[in-house]
Amino acid sequence: MTVHQLPSPFAATTAEPLSHQMIRVRAEAAGIAVAHIAEFTDAVAAALAQAESVADGGEAYSVGVREVARQLAFRLEEAAHTLEVLRRREAGLPAMRF
Secondary structure: OOOOOOOOOOOOOOOOOHHHHHHHHHHHHHHHHHHHHHHHHHHHHHHHHHHHHHHOOHHHOOHHHHHHHHHHHHHHHHHHHHHHHHHHHHOOOOOOOO
16 A cells, blocks of 8 residues: 655745745735725716716705815815825825825
8 A cells, every 4th residue: 555645735836935926925915005095086076077977966955065065075175185195105205295
């Protein structure tokens, strides 16, 4: 009878050292995060445009709806500004001037 050793699922499948794998995975995650933040920033900008449109919609919208949209637009504008400041800081770009 012959005994065969099954490969361990925990055995390294590559010759790449674990420290290099960790560096590579972190770099991949950072790249994915940059793309996700860009999508998020675009979504905030789209929501801001929609909120401003409703806030400026005149009597087509009720006063309460326009007020909620106005308040939301204000908050979204602040969020968009904060996201831009953070993006520039992380990219090593100079601070924005106002």
